[in-house]
Amino acid sequence: MADRILKSISTRGLKNAVRGSEYKKEALISYGLLIAGYIVLQLGAVSGLIGRNLQGQFVPICVYISLAISLNLVVGISGELSLGHAGFMAVGCFSGVLVARVVGLHLGFEPAVVLIAMFFGAVMAALAGFVIGIPILGLRGDYLAIVTLAFGEIIVNLMNVIYFGFDGNGHLKFAFNHPIEGIEDNDRIIAGAIGATGTKTMATFTMGLLLCLFTVFVVLNLKNSKQGRAIMSIRDNRIAGESIGLSVRKYKLMAFVTSAALAGMAGALYGLNFSTVAPLKFNFNTSVLILVFVVLGGVGNIWGGIIAAAILTVLPEAFRQFADYRMLTYAVVLILVMIATYNPTIKSRVSAIWAKLKPVKNKDKDKDKPKKAKKAGKEGA
């Protein structure tokens, strides 16, 4: 279902992609950042300039970037505060790990296993998003935030009592609220509070890049589609949106479920990057961390989120030699960055530079612009 939604959105989005230089700019910067970052980091890794510490973070960085972008769909584009994003990540993570373990028995080609796991993680998370979304999306503002927070906690607690494993004959076993009896430790896949365990780590940086590109693709195309404009119009003025016949619930659900599916995908990749992941990882703190990426990168700003997620993931690691003062330094830097990013003086200076650089760029584009504008005008009418 979610897949169908995604499909229809992306194809329609593609048509619309031709329109709007604003979209083009955003897409160009986002894809450019991701691909350039990938190339630079890969070169650094191959040449040995980048240490193991940073190399080990390649996949988590990609996962957090993807999460920041998908949360931006709810927070920035749909305009609802969600504090349970890590919950969807958890659903995707555990279902993805489970599928990878089962499929991995029959399929040796790891990238394919990862893709299947990510797809399944997305479907399960979308399902969770759909089930949660129906009753709660009637709520507004703070109330919705609190319910999503509760959802995140429920998921963590639910995962704490879910057990999956293979029995002696290689059959998949499931147990709720008690461990599976008579099962070898290394045949456990998901073991309650211990979480996913014995996972074969299959996630690669390239997979991470693909995840990020796909996430940007879906979110940007949704944003720039008819549905996306409906979502944003409801965000800007709910009553006006309703008065022209937009179904508030439908469009909010669309954004919510898409965001959940993407988070599930990221969660699956995350789960396949570590041999163990405990449910506690997906608690409130992680949800807030993702929200911090979104806020720091600018609510609704896709490429800002990419930069923020990457930097804030690396920063605590870069501060390691401050030893005891590491987290303090991180907190102080976070505050300073927040102040600096939204400081009007700095902002106006940066935008002044932008403004001076801009006309040069536009001149180049103007050559082929009239044609497109005409076409867009026709379609608009």
Next chain:
Amino acid sequence: MKKKFTRFAAVAMAGVMAFALASCGGGHPFKKDTLNLGNAGPLTGGAAIYGNAVDRGGQLAVNEINAANPDGVQLAWKAEDDEADPEKSVNAYNTLMDKGLNIFIGTTTSGAGVAVAEKADEDRVFTLTPSASQVAVTEGHDNVFQLCFNDPNQGVAAAQYIMANMKDKKVGIISQQNDYSQGIKEKFVSEFKGEIVAQEVFAKDDEKDFTAQLNAMKDAGADLVFVPIYYTPAANILTQANKMGYAPTFFGVDGMDGILTAENFDASLAEGVMLLTPFVASANEEATQKFVKAYVDAYGEEPNQFAADAYDCVYAVYNAFNQTGLEATADTAEICEAMIKVFTGGFTASGVTGAEMKWNATGQVDKTPKACVIENGVYVQK
């Protein structure tokens, strides 16, 4: 525009330089000609007591060895913070690898241990964990060894001890919804042949209200409550049981260690609490007394079991390394293979957490747990 841009570029450059400066740390203890021992553990956050204890215990042992053998192999020790999170722990481990890690004394916590063990296996780094007690830490990795009991063994040992010494007791269990507690509980339940009258679980480390669980124990008539949990919730349980006037024998495992120094806890309530632990600071053995004195002199507090585990780890690794006949400058992978041979070849280590500790090929340790009871504010060995 040029002026503004220059200024902007200057600011950006300053930022980049500050970042670069921040990322090329100085004064790292790891050197080319030292045997570099690294640990990853929670130096910050909720489990920081454990991480810091391991850091201090390891550092103490390294200082002692270096001072005692100025002509022998010199050790270097570094603990990196992992917040007890697998993701951060892999980062911490990778940081150590960047600096030239030779032998990994980690991790401090279990979940992190499972994640790092796989990386250490791929990289062929010999690993002896002081306190990561999950089975999965050593499972399938020939280079990973545990100095502590693993969780199932603690559950089995507790069940056997209770069956042997207190077999008429009606047993209730309060466990926590985490890997450590559930791992012990599962094995305890399957091993224990006596009567288990009630089982309750709770979720969070900072859980404050245990009335429901304690009432269930009381109603079921449990006169021995097995609490395979960490000391923070255990302190709350003891306080509330006391308020309710419910006084069964509480029986804990190594996580109970630390209860006497728990914050905002009246230590007199811990009187009569029993626990299985490999290390008792008040024990009369000479080695223990020497270690406790050195630790108190250095850090001004009594060592807990985690510090003792790390202390023993360093000594065990040092002694084993001397048996390999390698130089400290040897290749990490070469050290790893040689160390595995020594550890699985009948090597025994004696320390403050056990005498004649032996390791099997799966990396699990063989030593005798000590059952203690808290009397007059100190552990008394039973």
